[in-house]
Amino acid sequence: xxxxxxxxxxxxxxxxxxxxxxxxxxxxxxxxxxxxxxxxxxxxxxxxxxxxxxxxxxxxxxxxxxxxxxxxxxxxxxxxxxxxxxxxxxxxxxxxxxxxxxxxxxxxxxxxxxxxxxxxxxxxxxxxxxxxxxxxxxxxxxxxxxxxxxxxxxxxxxxxxxxxxxxxxxxxxxxxxxxxxxxxxxxxxxxxxxxxxxxxxxxxxxxxxxxxxxxxxx
Numbered sequence: 482x483x484x485x486x487x488x489x490x491x492x493x494x495x496x497x498x499x500x501x502x503x504x505x506x507x508x509x510x511x512x513x514x515x516x517x518x519x520x521x522x523x524x525x526x527x528x529x530x531x532x533x534x535x536x537x538x539x540x541x542x543x544x545x546x547x548x549x550x551x552x553x554x555x556x557x558x559x560x561x562x563x564x565x566x567x568x569x570x571x572x573x574x575x576x577x578x579x580x581x582x583x584x585x586x587x588x589x590x591x592x593x594x595x596x597x598x599x600x601x602x603x604x605x606x607x608x609x610x611x612x613x614x615x616x617x618x619x620x621x622x623x624x625x626x627x628x629x630x631x632x633x634x635x636x637x638x639x640x641x642x643x644x645x646x647x648x649x650x651x652x653x654x655x656x657x658x659x660x661x662x663x664x665x666x667x668x669x670x671x672x673x674x675x676x677x678x679x680x681x682x683x684x685x686x687x688x689x690x691x692x693x694x695x696x697x698x699x
Contacts, residue, residue, distance in 0.1 A: 486651075486661045487673050492583060493654040495675065501581035502697065505588040508532045509575050512547075513592045520567045522547045529577055542585050542655060543578035553591070554684040554691040556646035570595030572604065574693040580655050587652055587678050589695040603641065603685060607692035610635045610643070611681040618672070618679075618698055625649065625668030628679070636683050644691070647682040652697060674699055 512528045525547030533541070548555060549565045553572055567573060576589035591607055593600045614632040617623055623631065629648055636643040649665025651657040653676050661668075665677055677698050684691035 486668075487670075487676060488660055489653050489676070490659075494582075494584070497582050498584040498586075498653070498675065501579065501584045501586035502588065504536060504538070504581060505577055505579050505586035506590075508536065508538075508577060508579070509588055509590050512575060513590075516567060516573070516592070516594065518567055518569055518594070522549060522552070522561050522563055522565065525549075525573070525575065529575065533577075533579060538579045538581060540580045541578055542580050542657075543576075543587075545578075546576040546589075547573065548576075548693070549573045551689040553693065554644070554682075554689060556644055556682065558646075567594060570597040570600070572597070572600040572690050572692065576693065576695065583655050585652050585655050585657060587650075587695065587697075589680070589693050591692040591694060599685065599688065600690065603683065603690065603692040606636070606639050606641055607681050607683050607694045610639065610641075610683060611679060611694045611696070614681065615679060615698060622671045624670055625665040625672055625677070628672075629666035632679075632681060636681075640686065641683040641691075642686055644682040644684060647680040647693070647695075649680050650678050652676055652678050672698055 526545045529545045571594045574591040578587045591604045633643045651661040680695040682693045
């Protein structure tokens with residue numbers, strides 16, 4: 482790894498990097514617009530892949546994730562149940578990591594289908610915990626470690642459990658692992674803007690569903 486954990490290479494361009502972020506967000510939203518009752522994780526991943534091809538995404542730095550129903554409580558490395566199908570009242574999220582002109586993007590968001598208020602509240606709460614944690618980063622200059630302690634407390638206060646196996650990471654020009662391979666929750670300094678991803682995965686304390694939201698600290 483390079484010496485400067487919060488550094489970039491000489492090829493890094495902030496405009497290109499932020500354009501990659503916008504495209505990742507666009508692909509997630511376009512995929513969500515194509516949902517259909519009965520679709521599986523493989524169906525969702527296929528749609529993401531087709532959109533990436535249409536937008537000439539050069540590569541990915543992590544596999545696409547499309548989690549449905551009970552799979553929404555699972556962290557990134559946990560194995561999916563490929564038999565799950567999207568129901569009339571359901572919850573699902575996406576997580577994509579693309580590379581555009583040598584610059585990485587990573588974005589994840591949760592969506593709901595139908596009129597289930599528990600799902601809708603969980604979806605909203607994940608975004609709220611993300612935004613409130615980001616505000617603490619912006620206003621109080623907290624370390625990565627302290628950010629996740631705060632996020633855990635915020636989730637609990639809202640009636641949910643934070644999954645600390647989804648605990649943030651570096652991002653930047655590809656590959657960010659040249660600078661830092663650890664998690665944001667183990668980072669003992671204030672993360673600088675743009676180059677760190679805050680991941681929030683919460684679950685209902687009693688039921689088998691959750692919600693996810695991730696984006697860079699910006």
